[in-house]
Amino acid sequence: MARRLANALPRIEPAWQDQGNPIGGQGMVPTRPETDPDHAAVPACDGTDALPQPGFGECRINASDLACRRGDRLLFARLSFAVQGGETLHLAGPNGVGKSSLIRILAGLLPPWAGNVARQGAVALLDERLALDMHQPLGRALEFWARCDLLEPQDMNRIASAAELDDLLDVPVRYLSTGQRRRAALARTLGRGAPIWLLDEPLNGLDARSVATMGGMMTKHCASGGICIIASHQMLPAPVTRRIDIADFLP
Numbered sequence: 227m228a229r230r231l232a233n234a235l236p237r238i239e240p241a242w243q244d245q246g247n248p249i250g251g252q253g254m255v256p257t258r259p260e261t262d263p264d265h266a267a268v269p270a271c272d273g274t275d276a277l278p279q280p281g282f283g284e285c286r287i288n289a290s291d292l293a294c295r296r297g298d299r300l301l302f303a304r305l306s307f308a309v310q311g312g313e314t315l316h317l318a319g320p321n322g323v324g325k326s327s328l329i330r331i332l333a334g335l336l337p338p339w340a341g342n343v344a345r346q347g348a349v350a351l352l353d354e355r356l357a358l359d360m361h362q363p364l365g366r367a368l369e370f371w372a373r374c375d376l377l378e379p380q381d382m383n384r385i386a387s388a389a390e391l392d393d394l395l396d397v398p399v400r401y402l403s404t405g406q407r408r409r410a411a412l413a414r415t416l417g418r419g420a421p422i423w424l425l426d427e428p429l430n431g432l433d434a435r436s437v438a439t440m441g442g443m444m445t446k447h448c449a450s451g452g453i454c455i456i457a458s459h460q461m462l463p464a465p466v467t468r469r470i471d472i473a474d475f476l477p
């Protein structure tokens with residue numbers, strides 16, 4: 227039962243078929259972290275060392291000729307990319323362009339209007355939903371997911387510490403501030419131990435220190451062979467392999 231819950235996110239089958247490398251993959255060159263004057267001076271928190279370093283097997287995600295329609299509007303079309311372990315893809319673009327919709331397509335929660343996604347590796351999805359029991363103290367709410375994800379309690383504790391949640395574990399989730407909820411959602415998501423992170427606006431509501439910590443987590447995840455695909459209208463505090471502005475794929 228627990229394993230079934232842990233794998234509750236839909237998987238796109240077959241797990242992987244090599245469909246070539248339409249945009250880059252192998253050839254993509256990591257860049258320096260995108261610079262944001264608001265965040266540049268804040269050192270990453272040491273707590274990132276507490277994240278588990280699982281040493282992922284091969285993981286990749288390929289999007290081929292994707293188009294997305296919501297309601298009666300075609301949002302984007304002819305969008306292709308390939309991302310492999312160790313790479314970060316930044317999905318950018320103005321409000322309403324379709325960043326969240328693309329994240330949902332990549333997670334298998336929304337069918338594309340056209341094209342397909344091939345994926346190897348489990349996914350951890352962070353979106354606008356907190357997915358924590360508002361009536362439980364934070365520690366209990368995180369424990370629920372730790373059990374689902376078959377985490378050892380000490381692993382969840384380490385992740386909570388990395389997200390600087392130690393002092394909040396006894397606080398009911400509904401009393402947490404916006405930024406505290408975001409950090410709790412991050413801990414819940416990253417605790418899955420999945421190689422592919424799909425993060426929709428992970429920096430929203432975070433203060434400068436938490437943004438730097440998040441950057442450290444992303445950097446470590448990629449260094450361990452994981453994938454980060456981040457939809458954000460902000461610059462990312464970690465090395466970015468490729469940036470796609472969805473506005474370039476308007477139909």
Ligand SMILES: Nc1ncnc2c1ncn2[C@@H]1O[C@H](COP(=O)(O)OP(=O)(O)OP(=O)(O)O)[C@@H](O)[C@H]1O
Binds near residue numbers: 301321325326
């Ligand atoms: N279920 C839906 N039915 C119809 N239209 C939808 C639906 N969900 C989203 N949309 C529309 O699709 C468009 C893209 O939404 P989406 O949330 O993907 O954009 P976004 O780039 O993530 O925006 P933001 O930067 O504001 O978060 C918006 O115009 C939105 O109103």
